[in-house]
Amino acid sequence: MVPGPSSNTRGTGVAMAEGRRLLEIAALGVRHAAETLPAPALDLKRELPVLLQPGASFVTLKRDGQLRGCIGTLEPSRPLASDVAENAYAAACRDPRFPAVQLRELAGLQLSVATLGPHEALRANSRDALLAALRPGIDGLVVRSGSRRATFLPAVWEQLPEPADFVDALWQKARLLPGSWPEQLELSRYRVETIHTRL
Numbered sequence: 001m002v003p004g005p006s007s008n009t010r011g012t013g014v015a016m017a018e019g020r021r022l023l024e025i026a027a028l029g030v031r032h033a034a035e036t037l038p039a040p041a042l043d044l045k046r047e048l049p050v051l052l053q054p055g056a057s058f059v060t061l062k063r064d065g066q067l068r069g070c071i072g073t074l075e076p077s078r079p080l081a082s083d084v085a086e087n088a089y090a091a092a093c094r095d096p097r098f099p100a101v102q103l104r105e106l107a108g109l110q111l112s113v114a115t116l117g118p119h120e121a122l123r124a125n126s127r128d129a130l131l132a133a134l135r136p137g138i139d140g141l142v143v144r145s146g147s148r149r150a151t152f153l154p155a156v157w158e159q160l161p162e163p164a165d166f167v168d169a170l171w172q173k174a175r176l177l178p179g180s181w182p183e184q185l186e187l188s189r190y191r192v193e194t195i196h197t198r199l
Helices: 016-034 080-093 127-133 152-159 161-175
Strands: 006-008 059-062 068-070 110-118 140-145 147-151 186-190 191-199
Touching: 006 161, 016 059, 016 080, 016 110, 016 191, 059 080, 068 080, 068 152, 080 110, 110 152, 127 161, 152 161, 152 191
Parallel strands: none
Antiparallel strands: 006 191, 059 068, 059 110, 110 191, 140 147, 140 186
C-alpha cells in the first residue's frame, strides 16, 4: 500500500488524485522489478483520463537519502501512466549505475515521480548568458551537442545551488569540455511537478 503523496508543484497539471495514482503505478513497477517479474501491464481503460495523455516522467529511488536508481524520458511518446510504470521498473532494475533492487530493500525505499512540463528553448549565446537566464530551484535543463545529450532535473539544484556549478556538472554529464561553448549547442529548460512517497 502506498501512503499519500507529498508534492512539490511546478505547474505541470497533475492533481492530488492523479498524483496518488502515479505513485501507486510507480510502486507497482518497482515491486515487479524486485520480484523479477516483467514490467506491469496496465489496463489503460481503467486509468484516469489525464494519465492517458502523452507524458514524460522521471522516477527516482533513494535509500537513506542516497540515490538508488533514476530513469526517465524527456519527450512525451506514450500515455503518462505507461511512462511512469516503465520508468519505475527501469529505475529499479536497469539503471546501469546500480544493481537491481532486491525485495528486502523495498521497505523504506523513497520513491519520487517527476512529471515534466513543456520544453522551452533557451537562446543563450554564451555561458554567462545561460547562467543569468537560469532559475535555480525551478529549471530543469537539457543540453544537446551533436549526439551528446544530458539533463538535470530541478531536484539537482539541492546539491548544486550555484548556477555555475550546476552547468559545469551538466557539461561533464554530457561529456562536453568544461567551460566550452560548442557551435551546435542546443539548450532547453522545463519545469516539473514532483511527488514523493516511501514504500
